[in-house]
Amino acid sequence: FEDVEEKNGIPEFDPSEIFPEYRVADINPVSVNLEFDQYGDLKRSYGRTRINNVIDQVLEIESPMTIDLLFKRVNSVIGIGRMGTRIQKLYDSITRKKTRARTAYLRGDTISKEPIPKLVSVRISDEEDRPFLSIPIEELANASIILIENTGAISEEHLSKNVARLFYNNSRSGKKIMTKMKKVIRYLESNGYIERDSDGLILKA
DSSP: OHHHHHHHOSTTOOGGGTSOBOOOOOOOOOOOOOOBOTTSSBSSHHHHHHHHHHHHHHHHHHOSEEHHHHHHHHHHHHTOSSOOHHHHHHHHHHHHHHHHTTSSEEETTEEESSOOOSSOOOOBOOTTTSOGGGSOHHHHHHHHHHHHHHHOSBOHHHHHHHIIIIIHOOOOOOHHHHHHHHHHHHHHHHTTSEEEETTEEEEOO
8 A cells, every 4th residue: 555655645635625725925015123232122012013913914824834934924024034033032932921911822832813722723735835844743743743643654664755745745855854754653652543553543442
């Protein structure tokens, strides 16, 4: 069966026909004066308010998402080409305040406008929409479960390759993708969703 997977994909299983496409927030550019004082705060407080509003707009469309992708989206909207230390600290400060106020929720590297469950909905995307490495672990875990449901026992390697290829149009299987999927598999095992038998990874009964 693994040979069939490699050559022809999973028979009668096309996630793009089942799951919605990932929506990328389309936000008009926002002007922010990024002049900092000696304490590392913005000299003009309205800049912080504007950044907070951009974060809200991105989360409204794209959450749950990884926090690194959120920050990249914000950089794009306000015209920042490179994430410096002061910008990083500013974004961290804003998101911390939002999580304390429960206007945003953080679970590991995932941030959302709603509380984050252990598994989140799958959204079909490609590298242009969001890099594979910036997909929340909770979503990759759900995609993995769905794939195992449709294939039965599967090896780590084939699970990793097929999640990337079928759900996220990524036919590469480089070290970074495999490392990310190893974390996903550990996450699934530690939360009691899958186990191993002599044929590979299976859903836990």
